[in-house]
Amino acid sequence: xxxxxxxESRIIESKVLQNSIILDDVGKVFPNGKEVLRDVSxxxxxxxxxxxxxxxxxxxxxxxxxxxxxxxxxxxxxxSHSEHIGYVFQDPTLLPxxxxxxxxxxxxxLHGIEARERQALTADAIQLVGLSGFEHYYPKTLSGGMxxxxxxxxxxxxxxxxxxxxxxxxxxxxxxRDRLNEETQSLFLSEGFAGLFVTHSITEAVFMSSKVHVMSxxxxxxxxxxxxxxxxxxxxxxxxSSEFVSLSKSVSQVLRAS
Amino acid sequence: xxAQVDQLADKERLIDFKQLSRGxxxxxxxxxxxxxxxxxxxxxxAIAYLVLDEKRRFLLSPLHEVLQxxxxxxxxxxxxxxxxxxxxxxxxxxxxxxxxxxxxLAMAMSQSKLVERAVFPxxxxxxxxxxxxxxxxxxxxxGYGQFSRVIVCVVISLFPIVVNTLLGLQSAEPxxxxxxxxxxxxxxxxxxxxxxxxxxxxxxAGFRISAGLSVVGAIVGDFFFGQGPAGLGQLLRxxxxxxxxxxxxxxxxxxxxxGIVVFWSFGLLRKIVIxxxxxxx
Numbered sequence: 059x060x061x062x063x064x065x066e067s068r069i070i071e072s073k074v075l076q077n078s079i080i081l082d083d084v085g086k087v088f089p090n091g092k093e094v095l096r097d098v099s100x101x102x103x104x105x106x107x108x109x110x111x112x113x114x115x116x117x118x119x120x121x122x123x124x125x126x127x128x129x130x131x132x133x134x135x136x137x138s139h140s141e142h143i144g145y146v147f148q149d150p151t152l153l154p155x156x157x158x159x160x161x162x163x164x165x166x167x168l169h170g171i172e173a174r175e176r177q178a179l180t181a182d183a184i185q186l187v188g189l190s191g192f193e194h195y196y197p198k199t200l201s202g203g204m205x206x207x208x209x210x211x212x213x214x215x216x217x218x219x220x221x222x223x224x225x226x227x228x229x230x231x232x233x234x235r236d237r238l239n240e241e242t243q244s245l246f247l248s249e250g251f252a253g254l255f256v257t258h259s260i261t262e263a264v265f266m267s268s269k270v271h272v273m274s275x276x277x278x279x280x281x282x283x284x285x286x287x288x289x290x291x292x293x294x295x296x297x298x299s300s301e302f303v304s305l306s307k308s309v310s311q312v313l314r315a316s
Numbered sequence: 317x318x319a320q321v322d323q324l325a326d327k328e329r330l331i332d333f334k335q336l337s338r339g340x341x342x343x344x345x346x347x348x349x350x351x352x353x354x355x356x357x358x359x360x361x362a363i364a365y366l367v368l369d370e371k372r373r374f375l376l377s378p379l380h381e382v383l384q385x386x387x388x389x390x391x392x393x394x395x396x397x398x399x400x401x402x403x404x405x406x407x408x409x410x411x412x413x414x415x416x417x418x419x420x421l422a423m424a425m426s427q428s429k430l431v432e433r434a435v436f437p438x439x440x441x442x443x444x445x446x447x448x449x450x451x452x453x454x455x456x457x458x459g460y461g462q463f464s465r466v467i468v469c470v471v472i473s474l475f476p477i478v479v480n481t482l483l484g485l486q487s488a489e490p491x492x493x494x495x496x497x498x499x500x501x502x503x504x505x506x507x508x509x510x511x512x513x514x515x516x517x518x519x520x521a522g523f524r525i526s527a528g529l530s531v532v533g534a535i536v537g538d539f540f541f542g543q544g545p546a547g548l549g550q551l552l553r554x555x556x557x558x559x560x561x562x563x564x565x566x567x568x569x570x571x572x573x574x575g576i577v578v579f580w581s582f583g584l585l586r587k588i589v590i591x592x593x594x595x596x597x
Contacts, residue, residue: 128494145498147491151489151495153514155594167501197595
């Protein structure tokens with residue numbers, strides 16, 4: 059699918075002007091006194107794909123909830139120059155009573171977008187994730203990978219300049235995960251959103267990202283950051299190159315030491 | 317393309333396999349209940365003819381006599397049908413009122429924690445009260461007419477609807493609520509597009525339980541109040557008093573059929589409304 063020129067120009071414009079997220083010394087203490095995040099600072103610039111890797115329970119998901127506005131930080135600030143932030147949840151969170159097309163359409167409905175435009179946005183998004191022909195299927199008949207694609211398409215209908223991913227491919231097998239990684243990457247390149255990706259898979263983080271932040275647990279804090287120099291688009295085979303492996307190894311060492 | 321052809325072939329093989337074993341599967345499905353049913357009839361007739369002597373056979377008349385007297389004698393059968401009409405009407409009216417009140421109450425509780433906290437303990441307590449003990453009071457307050465019978469049905473069938481609907485409304489996952497929050501969904505939108513559809517499976521489970529209870533309520537009310545046009549409850553009492561064993565059993569059979577039909581039609585309704593998307597866990 060070719061994005062309409064009008065929307066493309068809007069994306070490029072917003073990329074330059076607004077579309078970055080700045081976290082400054084963000085900390086979070088839950089009402090029960092548990093400190094889950096301490097002094098987290100980083101930036102997601104337009105066109106960047108940033109990953110957060112860390113052990114389970116290091117507050118990665120909490121951090122995403124804070125960035126999205128679902129939670130308030132206890133300390134520090136989150137500056138977001140983006141009118142809308144997309145959020146891809148860990149589960150596909152499809153509404154089982156809606157078909158694929160109706161699910162993809164949901165956000166455009168919630169934002170009161172007019173019916174004709176809604177239909178166009180929905181059809182475009184379905185085509186983007188390769189689900190044309192499945193519009194009238196109910197979620198119960200879809201595989202895990204297809205459900206995830208529907209969830210992605212639903213987020214893409216609003217053309218968000220920034221997309222947050224909360225371990226979206228944690229529950230699928232490795233082969234499928236690799237493929238979904240590649241598909242997400244090509245969407246990142248074609249749609250021009252900036253990505254903030256939470257995962258506990260080092261390979262996934264290194265493969266997808268231009269920058270990887272490693273987090274330690276309790277309280278969650280960034281202990282190391284890596285620039286990932288590989289050119290986009292990245293091919294499947296990159297995962298087996300010696301540079302990739304040695305970079306993954308350094309990330310892994312930091313993670314293990316924490 | 318080849319993958320598609322392969323899939324098609326697989327599908328055909330599956331259908332083939334299904335057809336081949338259809339006879340056997342049918343037998344496996346129908347034979348056990350059939351055998352059990354025959355055993356039941358044998359025991360029935362054994363009691364009627366071997367255990368009971370002729371003077372006491374009215375306690376359990378054999379099935380063919382029940383059919384002859386209760387169903388093939390138009391005088392008797394039309395009386396039972398009329399009873400079915402009155403009782404069916406009362407239980408349906410009671411059920412509909414319960415559904416309306418129950419759903420509204422559950423919705424109010426789902427919208428306000430305060431209302432839920434205030435009302436829910438009573439709902440639980442109400443369940444513990446033997447509702448039949450309330451029947452005389454209902455007659456005492458509202459007389460022994462059709463209205464009181466409907467009230468009995470409502471009182472007896474309200475609780476499962478409230479509880480199931482409330483649980484259903486609260487069944488949407490937190491992540492889904494987050495999703496609606498992220499997109500600035502208001503209360504009404506959230507209720508209409510998330511909570512209500514999510515509640516449907518539980519609501520239908522509640523409706524089905526309550527439908528059965530409402531039939532019980534209609535018969536009990538009619539049996540207890542014993543005035544006005546004779547429903548199944550009054551007939552049951554009359555046939556017991558007059559020692560009309562065959563008519564009594566026929567009325568019981570008709571009552572059972574009413575219960576089964578009501579239960580079954582709610583199952584069907586549920587299948588029509590949510591069968592397409594709902595996957596029973």
